[in-house]
Amino acid sequence: MGRAPCCEKMGLKKGPWTPEEDKVLVAHIERFGHSNWRALPKLAGLLRCGKSCRLRWINYLRPDIKRGNFTKEEEDTIIQLHELLGNRWSAIAARLPGRTDNEIKNVWHTHLKKRLEPKAQEHGAASAKKHKPAAPKRESGGRRTDVPTTAPVSPERSVLSSVTESSMASSVAEHGNTGSSAFAKEESFTSGSEDFQIDESFWSETLSMPLDSHDVSMEPRDAFGASSGAADDMDFWLRVFIEAGDVQQLPQI
DNA sequence: AAGCGTCACAACCGCCCGTCT
DNA sequence: CAGACGGGCGGTTGTGACGCT
Numbered sequence: 001m002g003r004a005p006c007c008e009k010m011g012l013k014k015g016p017w018t019p020e021e022d023k024v025l026v027a028h029i030e031r032f033g034h035s036n037w038r039a040l041p042k043l044a045g046l047l048r049c050g051k052s053c054r055l056r057w058i059n060y061l062r063p064d065i066k067r068g069n070f071t072k073e074e075e076d077t078i079i080q081l082h083e084l085l086g087n088r089w090s091a092i093a094a095r096l097p098g099r100t101d102n103e104i105k106n107v108w109h110t111h112l113k114k115r116l117e118p119k120a121q122e123h124g125a126a127s128a129k130k131h132k133p134a135a136p137k138r139e140s141g142g143r144r145t146d147v148p149t150t151a152p153v154s155p156e157r158s159v160l161s162s163v164t165e166s167s168m169a170s171s172v173a174e175h176g177n178t179g180s181s182a183f184a185k186e187e188s189f190t191s192g193s194e195d196f197q198i199d200e201s202f203w204s205e206t207l208s209m210p211l212d213s214h215d216v217s218m219e220p221r222d223a224f225g226a227s228s229g230a231a232d233d234m235d236f237w238l239r240v241f242i243e244a245g246d247v248q249q250l251p252q253i
Numbered sequence: 254a255a256g257c258g259t260c261a262c263a264a265c266c267g268c269c270c271g272t273c274t
Numbered sequence: 275c276a277g278a279c280g281g282g283c284g285g286t287t288g289t290g291a292c293g294c295t
Contacts, residue, residue, distance in 0.1 A: 016263070016289090038280060054281075055264065090283060105284075106262055 013047045017056050021046060025053055026061050059102045066098025070107055078104055079112055 017025075028044035034057065037050035046053060059065075070078070074096055081092040089101035089108075096104065 014265075036280080049265090050280085051266090051282090052264075058282095059263075087284065101283075102263075109285095110261055 011047060012041075012049050012052075014052070017048075017060075021048065022056070022061055025056060029057060029061075055102075059100045062100075064098055065100065070099075070111075074099065075107070075112060078108060082108065082112070 013021075024044055024046055028040065028046075032043070034040055034054070037054045039050070040046075041048045041050055041053050044053075048056075077096060078092055081095055085091050087105075089105045093099055093101040093104050
């Protein structure tokens with residue numbers, strides 16, 4: 001099933017966005033939403049690919065984007081979630097209100113990975129958690145192999161992450177669209193604790209959150225009627241994990 | 254002050270998945 | 275059921291900013 005490029009390249013602008021383009025995009029989305037990214041640039045009068053518009057909106061223009069440096073808590077959270085989820089940046093981003101997968105990915109590659117590498121060496125080969133550097137370039141085009149290239153994730157966890165990812169990620173995206181404040185519901189995850197510690201209870205909560213919070217934080221997604229199947233899957237897998245005891249095998253902090 | 258290396262981040266690319274026709 | 279389409283994701287790159295020599 002070959003797929004045409006996301007856009008016919010001719011005549012479409014690339015490179016950094018200008019403030020004018022930003023204004024046009026924001027104005028159009030605020031007014032009409034973004035039900036169809038492909039058509040949006042034409043409708044908005046932008047000489048951009050729909051994908052480019054989407055990326056710009058999600059990563060930069062969304063009203064609920066939290067800009068600025070990552071806090072220590074956020075960095076710790078990313079590290080821990082990366083241990084659990086691997087390079088599933090969208091899933092990690094779903095746990096960090098106001099942060100985008102792109103931003104998290106950048107932070108990981110520029111800061112956190114380096115920070116962890118010395119540790120990994122200290123722990124030596126005994127550490128099965130050692131992160132491989134630079135993933136080999138897409139063997140057979142495998143994004144969704146469910147075996148993250150840079151993080152050792154057990155098959156069970158891989159399944160779990162793939163189950164939880166979609167709903168969480170789309171939560172982020174949809175909230176962006178609606179300018180929702182529902183993000184704030186997850187704030188308790190990082191806020192309010194001076195000495196942020198991730199303990200077992202945290203992970204239990206984290207692992208169970210997609211189920212427990214589904215009715216609350218996923219409302220916008222539900223409104224599109226797209227997640228009921230995923231919820232069933234999550235129920236199923238969570239039961240499997242609980243019964244297998246895997247959920248309790250949380251990473252050592 | 255100039256040259257160079259490194260860092261940080263926005264943006265692009267190519268692929269896969271789910272949905273629609 | 276197969277193919278087309280749109281959305282989304284992760285990996286990678288380009289480039290400006292910054293710091294060091």
